[in-house]
Amino acid sequence: MKATTAGPAAPHKARIDIYGLIIGFVIILASLVCLLPFIHVVAKSLSSDSFVIANRVFLWPQGFTIEAYRKIFADASILRSLYITVIVTVLFTILGMILTICAAYPLSRTQFKGRRVITFIFLFTMYFSGGIIPDYMNINNLGLMDTIWSLILPLSFSVFNLLIMKTSLTSSIPVSLEESARIDGAGHFRILFSIVLPLSKPIMATLALFFAVGRWNAYQDALFYIKHEISLRPLQLKLYYLVIQASESFQLEATQVQLSNPEVLKASVVVFATLPILCVYPFVQKYFVQGVMLGAVKE
Amino acid sequence: MKVASASQTNHSPLLRKKQGFTHYLQRDWQLYLLVMLPLAFVIVFKYLPMTGLVIAFKDYKIARGFWGSEWAGLEVFQELFAKADFIKAVRNTLLLNVLDLCFSFTMPIVLALLLNEIKSIGFKRVNQTILYLPHFLSWVIIGAIAYQLLSEGGGVVNNLIELMGGTRVPFLQEDTNWLISYLVIGVWQSMGWGTIIYLAAMSGINPELYEAATVDGAGRWRKVWNITLPSIRATIVTLLIMALGKVMDGSFERIYSLQNKATTEFTTTIPVLVYRWGIESGNFSRATAIGLFQSVIGIILVISADRIAKKLGEDGIL
Numbered sequence: 001m002k003a004t005t006a007g008p009a010a011p012h013k014a015r016i017d018i019y020g021l022i023i024g025f026v027i028i029l030a031s032l033v034c035l036l037p038f039i040h041v042v043a044k045s046l047s048s049d050s051f052v053i054a055n056r057v058f059l060w061p062q063g064f065t066i067e068a069y070r071k072i073f074a075d076a077s078i079l080r081s082l083y084i085t086v087i088v089t090v091l092f093t094i095l096g097m098i099l100t101i102c103a104a105y106p107l108s109r110t111q112f113k114g115r116r117v118i119t120f121i122f123l124f125t126m127y128f129s130g131g132i133i134p135d136y137m138n139i140n141n142l143g144l145m146d147t148i149w150s151l152i153l154p155l156s157f158s159v160f161n162l163l164i165m166k167t168s169l170t171s172s173i174p175v176s177l178e179e180s181a182r183i184d185g186a187g188h189f190r191i192l193f194s195i196v197l198p199l200s201k202p203i204m205a206t207l208a209l210f211f212a213v214g215r216w217n218a219y220q221d222a223l224f225y226i227k228h229e230i231s232l233r234p235l236q237l238k239l240y241y242l243v244i245q246a247s248e249s250f251q252l253e254a255t256q257v258q259l260s261n262p263e264v265l266k267a268s269v270v271v272f273a274t275l276p277i278l279c280v281y282p283f284v285q286k287y288f289v290q291g292v293m294l295g296a297v298k299e
Numbered sequence: 300m301k302v303a304s305a306s307q308t309n310h311s312p313l314l315r316k317k318q319g320f321t322h323y324l325q326r327d328w329q330l331y332l333l334v335m336l337p338l339a340f341v342i343v344f345k346y347l348p349m350t351g352l353v354i355a356f357k358d359y360k361i362a363r364g365f366w367g368s369e370w371a372g373l374e375v376f377q378e379l380f381a382k383a384d385f386i387k388a389v390r391n392t393l394l395l396n397v398l399d400l401c402f403s404f405t406m407p408i409v410l411a412l413l414l415n416e417i418k419s420i421g422f423k424r425v426n427q428t429i430l431y432l433p434h435f436l437s438w439v440i441i442g443a444i445a446y447q448l449l450s451e452g453g454g455v456v457n458n459l460i461e462l463m464g465g466t467r468v469p470f471l472q473e474d475t476n477w478l479i480s481y482l483v484i485g486v487w488q489s490m491g492w493g494t495i496i497y498l499a500a501m502s503g504i505n506p507e508l509y510e511a512a513t514v515d516g517a518g519r520w521r522k523v524w525n526i527t528l529p530s531i532r533a534t535i536v537t538l539l540i541m542a543l544g545k546v547m548d549g550s551f552e553r554i555y556s557l558q559n560k561a562t563t564e565f566t567t568t569i570p571v572l573v574y575r576w577g578i579e580s581g582n583f584s585r586a587t588a589i590g591l592f593q594s595v596i597g598i599i600l601v602i603s604a605d606r607i608a609k610k611l612g613e614d615g616i617l
Contacts, residue, residue: 031429055458103337106330113323125345131590133577134351157340188329217437243443270443
């Protein structure tokens, strides 16, 4: 639109700009609301106790010190929790991907007889489940209580991820490609490993991230299943007991100094636990967006 | 059943359709082998626990075991329905989730409409990246940040209020305030993430519609109201049905991370009761019964929402 008709067009254009500015302003405001809480917690974690007690820390550290972080890295139990979380997340993601592929590939083949029945068996569990207590008793009966397997096995098969993978395999792998492979004498395993999987790298990356972040962030099952074996507590559960319930005092091995105000230490534990996610976040974000949109595709 | 016909393998194409299951098993054994593993997982970790629902109808004693415990009929349910905590939990579960639905469901739509009006791709991308961020944090971390921000003693929000001459507000330590904080934190966590699907739906709208509307003299709001919103209607309805199905659900992690001893009025919800009765106190029968009650109502809600959507001419999800 060229403003050749200077008279009436000029005020019209100005009005649109005002609305545009208001919208931009509202969005910036919303973004700040999402961002500022972190900045505040980071600032707090890098401040010295006295400034925090005096309520003088807002968005910039006052009396800069990394003492709190030094204490966290000296605390073996927090590092141990981080280690458990990493192990559990890696094993969980690998197992989850294997299970998803094992289910999605057969179910995406039209020649596979009985796939309607099997799909129903999977789908039914999305809408109806035993619930918390029967699950708990099941884990107990299987002897998985207080083992890391209770955090890896039960949730590793996700019907939601299966549906995304299935949709992707059905739509993105050309049938002709597979047919020509079969004419050349390739079996299903061969087709899966040499054709289907290499072509599905983007969707596999997306789902692996879904599994990993989901596992990293969960603490409900750990709260239920890791009861006595304190050394097996994943990071989120450790954080829960430390910061939210405040039922556990920081067992600081290096320094036996009595803490006058645990707020700084709590803030730095929060930052410590958030850091891994924050580091990978910019890279994984776009995969997640793709995944959500694929998930929205109706079966 | 059909095994017999498979033995007389006939190569006539006319008879192909009548091939027995053994034939397919022979031809595609690799596929069946693959699916066995996930199937085993579903059976062990999903279907096996379902048999445990039986203890809702038993007087379950840990010492006597699953089979040794006596049948109780509907006694457990009668006892459950008479509990004051149960009534409270059902009320709270509905209250929290319905309110959450009102705010956490509508905010992403509003935000997506606003983001859709942004022309500068760079500006849009930077803001979206920031808005998605809270979704990637665990509820424990969000709970911890909430306490750092909102606590009555040293929370920064209260510090600011005091600095501006106001009095400190117990955001998380008083029942009604807690409820409001819970809802606001829910919106905060999910609003950016919720825009993804709506923005995707909006990107599929034919730009000619907007051009035609501009020619007809439609303003910004008119275009949003008459073109954008109707175009994402199907998406809104689908997501609404899915959200309605969760009205009896409620995230245990979210409530448990934000709750504290001062605010039991609204934090007593079904998942919290299941945990308290079952895992903390060991009353498995009662905790299973309340879980079963929740599942059944949940399914009824999904099915009814789906039916209503179909009656209104939408696609539905089932």
